[in-house]
Amino acid sequence: MTATSADSSYTARHLSVLEGLEAVRKRPGMYIGSTDSRGLMHCLWEIIDNSVDEALAGNCSQIRVVLHADSSVTVEDDGRGIPVDVEPKTGLSGVEVVFTKLHAGGKFGGGSYTASGGLHGVGASVVNALSARLDVEVDRGSKTHRMTFHRGEPGQFDDRGKEPSPDSPFEPFVSRSELAVVGKVKRGVTGTRVRYWADRQVFPKDARFAYNELVTRARQTTFLVPGLRITVRDERGLAGTPGEDGPSEESFVHSGGTVDFAEFLAPDAAVTSTWHLTGSGSFTETVPVLDDRGHMTPQPVERECEVDIAVRWGTGYGTEVRSFVNIISTPKGGSHQAGFDAGLLKVVRKAVEANARRLKVSTKDGSEKIEKDDVLAGLTAVVTVRLAEPQFEGQTKEVLGTAPVRGIVARVVEKELTARFSSAKRDDKTQATLLMDKVVAEMRARVSARKQKEISRRKNALESSSLPAKLADCRSNDVGSSELFIVEGDSALGTAKLARDSNFQALLPIRGKILNVQKASLSDMLKNAECAAIIQVIGAGSGRSFDLEAARYGKIVLMTDADVDGAHIRTLLLTLFFRYMRPMIDNGRVYAAVPPLHRIEVVGSGRRKGEYIYTYSEAELNTTLRKLDKAGRRYKDDIQRYKGLGEMDADQLAETTMDPRHRTLRRVTAEHAEASERVFELLMGSDVAPRKEFIVAGARELDQSRIDV
Incomplete structure (x- = not known):
């Protein structure tokens, strides 16, 4: 094209269309927040919200959103359709006014919408300005009207019989715009279809539509507009999405509202x-x-x-x-x-x-x-x-x-x-x-938690009387290195006192099985001596007032016997932490000790005296014994089976369970919080029937020989 022809093709017509939208292209962040994936999603919501506004006005019952494989997106509704007649002030069709003029539309003055999500009249025109191509089709008056835009400028794309593409040759309108009639529809059928390709001069190539965010907001919108059906279809085949193996489609509709x-x-x-x-x-x-x-x-x-x-x-x-x-x-x-x-x-x-x-x-x-x-x-x-x-x-x-x-x-x-x-x-x-x-x-x-918080800070030697007398505290004031062992029973406490390192390891004994707090009320929980003692010793309060920064110990270790009763006590303790001291679990500060079940004493010449091997399950015991037999090593037949922590002497307890150099701890996590909540409610809640079904269903899988009788 020569310079003369180029000058003659740039007319006042182009200036009138682009004078407002050029500002959008120069400062997109002012209108959509950012030009990454968040901005891309914002543009999509602008188009979807126009359709939702039709539903709020009672004129639309279905919205369909399609994410195409070529990075374009289509939003289709069965609303009244954008007006196609000429707007008298500008002399342009309603379609062109909506998609090329900022602060224009039906949201001002209350004439068309009494309540809407759009307020400023810039949504459709902003999306148009930031799109390499935008096609809009309107079903109205028994006809299908069509108009296309290139970076906000109306004109015609020559797709030459191929799939629509923003790379097709484009010819802008010069003298006047044309809202073409491209088909017919049945009488009474109305609606709008918008398909656009985001302009990669504005958005980076790695900016993508977030499928999960789209589905979440679509579901939310159908709750807020009862009876509205929103369908989301993903044809992109992206890894990590439901449509990675083929087109995926989900529909949402709710009649109950809020x-x-x-x-x-x-x-x-x-x-x-x-x-x-x-x-x-x-x-x-x-x-x-x-x-x-x-x-x-x-x-x-x-x-x-x-x-x-x-x-x-x-x-x-x-x-x-x-x-x-x-x-x-x-x-x-x-x-x-x-x-x-x-x-x-x-x-x-x-x-x-x-x-x-x-x-x-x-x-x-x-x-x-x-x-x-x-x-x-x-x-x-x-x-x-x-x-x-x-x-x-x-x-x-x-x-x-x-x-x-x-x-x-x-x-x-x-x-x-x-x-x-x-x-x-x-x-x-x-x-x-x-x-x-x-x-x-x-x-x-x-009120109780506030009082406990005031008195449960780490005390110095002169103030230690405010903590429970049965607490065997440590000497260190360093929260990060200190450990609190919650020990089952006084018999285990005596051995643990000899086995611990009193510089950083504290001991708190509990008697038997504490209160099941999943079924008990808050007041009952606070009245329970064992629960109150645990909360007081940790010193960070409970429930909504729990303050993780105030916790007196860096690790909480639940040390119970390796039997059914010990597992039950550990479950009760975990229920207390999960319900009332949840941040301790979320921050990985709660652990379960793993004491051994058996001790094998190996004998034989040439070996060091008093060699012991500890095993933690029946399967591990059998495997270890086979290995010793195969290696020709002898061991005493009277293999010790620990029924509880109290049966160990201090050296054995320290080596297997308390000494950080040798022990094994199991960290308690709550990554899947909802699933954990359901398990606690099933196992420890007040509803008996589901728990009975769980026990009956799992009874066949239980090895009766593992039960201590």
Whole structure:
């Protein structure tokens, strides 16, 4: 192409289209946050959210997302379809306005959408500007309309009968744009299909769509928009994805809304059923409005805020609260979540005060006052509000800033929860009683843990009397090197005292089997002498107030006998740590000692006197004996079988179990936390039937000779 022809092809038409989108290409981070995989996903959500907004308005029931093998992506919906008629102010079709003009669309002024995820009208045009190619097809008026863009500029690609590609020759429109009619559809069929190829001049080649993130948010969206079906299909064949062996497709649809979402998120057994709290309120907001003369003038506007909340309390003490404005996740909360917290605390406090005599709560001196953390313990909640043009703090929409929403949400929560607590229905009364018992138990545990934390720091020699008398503490103050052995029984304690290195090894004996805390309440756990002693000696509190930095020992070693009772005691101890001192396990600071089961005494000339071999299982014993026989070495027939730690002398215990140079420790981990929680609930929980089924199913695999009788 000559210089003259090149100059003549660059017209004012191109300037009018690219004047806004060029800013997007120069500063993409301002619009999508980054140009890595996160920015790529942000672009995809901009297109998907446009379809979800149609569903929020009640005009769309299905959305389909396809990740193609050529790195492009298609988003298809059965909504009303983007308007195809000419927009009078610009003289352009609605399709071209949406995909080429910043701050243009149906989200302003409340004309088309009363509540939507899009607010600024830049989503589709930003994605278009950052795409090497974007094709949009609209089914509307019994016709299929089509328009294509190259880095934001409308024109035509010549695919020459091949698959669409951003590398095909492109001819931009010069005099005017053309919204081509490329087919027909049945009367009443509407929808929009957008397929785009991200521009690799903007995004690096290794930036990819995250399948797991896409599926997680698709599922979340279907919870928030009941009845909407979202289908995700992956045709890329990437390793590590469900579609690595061929195209994979998943569909999500939920009809229960926030109630289903809360039950999906709940990690523990239920104390209450999932309560659905709904309501609405209105407020007046002053906003600038465009008048007939084209001037922006401030005018009061009446806003309606709809509140939809699902709450559910479980047996655990963790808190899972998800908040949303329309379909926008607000991970840092805002006025709606603040209103939820305030309403929740107010209602529960009133309910506890009204039942103070039954709950044995003293409210006179203020020492037993319900705090927010007490109410939030074990809570799973989904808090959603819907309103037109919400105000967010910052570009990322992570915090809702519309102040009147706080009062509306608080009033709805107060009204709906009060009705639950005062209900005459037997089921509601039972659940309200259980909830108040749980909240009061959490309050007392918090107060008790705070007191324990204050008195359970490592004491010097003059202050050691505050720790349990049965604790044989170590001399070192270095937490990193110190070890606490929790020993089964006083008989083993005597031997362990002689076997330990008192510089860094401390001993705490426990008598028999401690309380099963999986079934017991918090107050019962704290009343139990053995549990209280363990918590006090470790010195970091328990439950929600547990402070890992305050732990007095670097390692906790559970040293129990190598028999069935020892395994049971170890399980009970692990249950205590898992439920109330979980960070110790998560940080790899809890260990189980591995004492031997047998001692073989080898005899014979030419060998050193008193050579002993320790084995840790029947299989290892048999293997070792065969090896000795094969090597022609003799051993005494009376092989010692240790029934407990107390049968060892100090040298044997030190060599096999306590001396860091020779011992074997098994680290306790909780990498698969959900699976661990289910196992603890099965083996130690209050539900007997599943445990009976587990025992019956495994009975055939048990070697009866291993049981001590």
